Amino acid sequence: MVTIKNKKPSHVFEVNDCAIITRMGGVGTAINLRELKERLISCSIDCLYYHFCETLIRPTFDNPEYRNDFALWSAYKLRDRVLAERLGIINPYSFDDLEGLRERVLEIIDERLSSLNYIPSVPKGDEFIFMRAATVVFDTGIVLHQPEDLFLKLPLMSRSTIYYHFMEARRRTQDRVDDFTFWIKFHPEKNQQIIEELAKIDFYFLNLNELKTVLIDTLKNIH
């Protein structure tokens, strides 16, 4: 887990970028729904983060039907659309912490298991594989001095920069806000509107290209 909480706002905003390197989750695979539940109880919290949040910066084919891997596995491997929909609607950023998220996922799986008179399972080769990732954060050399600079520099930012400052930030900032909002709070004069508009973005169901466009449009409308 990330430990750099309680960061104080600063006058300047140093734009960072990040890269992740995916690794095995350290728990066994799950061949049926009961095993998935058992593994979810014991897996590292980083596995939950990976399968719910880091799905966005992994190489993918296109917009998947669901944003988290548990919902995708339920839909395409277990062929349980009911479970997939219930898991698919979960927004991981709406929980106080990832343990809360774990609890909710387990609750949904428990409910599903108790409503079925069989245990849904998959053939060998389609097991759920638990993964996690290590994140390396690095400096891009871009520095923002005023909130207006954000509008100017956003088009230059990579997808992973957007991910790092707008989404990943929420697991390390005190109020679980994005880094831009955290910084702009230090420049409150006439920037309250930016903070409010950023807070309105329903970001979890956007991919990073879409999020970048929404951010640029939001700031454009304010300026």
Added chain:
Amino acid sequence: MMKPKTLKDYKKIAGKIAISQLEQLSQNLKGAKVVHVNSTREGGGVAEILNWMISLMNDLGLNASWEVIEGNEKYFDVTKAFHNGMQGTPIRLTGEMIKNYEDTLNTNFKRLQPVLEEADFVFIHDPQPAAFLDMCPNRKGKWVWRCHIDSSNPSREVWKYLRSKVVNYDASIFSMPTFAQPLPHPQFVIAPSIDPLSEKNCEINKKEIKETLKKYNIPDNVPILTQVSRFDRFKDPLGVIEAFNELTKTIPAELVLAGGRATDDPEGQVVLEEVQKAAADNKHIHVLMLPSDAHRTINALQRASTIIIQKSIQEGFGLTVTEALLKEKPVIGGNVGGIKLQLHNYYTGFLVETPEGAALRIRELLHDNEKIKRMGRTAKQFVIENFLLTRHLREYLTLLVGLKCNLTNYVLTESKDFNS
């Protein structure tokens, strides 16, 4: 011979941001000694990856080098048995095989000892040099075992032996999560990639493509179907011929089976003879045994083709699929290994299980030229976004930074030279 590429050369295709990320990441690794070891300098995907990776790592300020195991025929027979065993073939290892393997590596180790001991990072590719770690107690760097093979269901006997050789590495890398085997150290997942500017993938003109077809007497008045791969049972060239025979009952076409011989693959000749025998009575099947440096020929053949086939029954990643997708060709591929990661039915190609399935999908595509074009465009974009060497290199650099910081989950970097 093409001149070595620099990062700048990739800006146009990979984008400015991708290059800038590599430069920023490498700020933390300047001067780091990185040694890669494998068993062949020519032939096969690993040698191709190492060719560009060494050059670009050095361009980024790292001190990267590439060492190759030297061995006799017996040694390569053993390592081929390891290779087949890791891909699921039942193998009986004898004491003599193990002795031959370890003796060869001991001899090689004496030659490479100073380089390996001094390296900050050592990447050992595949099983061939895996036992080096035990021979190097005075190593100062981090050692990573990089397994390129589909090891999802290895022969118990082979894996038992190899596991004992790789268990003490600091980390291992697999191409797909399904390939990973339980090991006590961190196991990373990095998909391989292709070099879009290499002779095998760069743009070439129509004249050169036509000349290549003429050279090998391949008519271009009907659709050309091509499978490029070593003559190896896991690539199922006989299954491809079966699919072609089924297809040409209704649609005329030409089939090209183009392959090379890798120095570490003693079985290739046997399989080639079987393929030649199966193709002997059919003038529309062209079996080409190409030299290992025939990259432009392969490039031309792929570009001349209407559809590319890669009907493997076992596959590591399947870089020939990636190459074809970059050239805007839909691919009919076996539903195995990394091919599954690259082919999405109706988007970039089709996954098939049988020769009949391959014939069916090829026939479907040959009836719809628009579909071929649309899938080709999607395929190219997919490769640019996910499987170019810039993404691959970024993941290696990320791993190196992670290893430097003892593999903590979250690393905030500071830009400074490696040894400072």
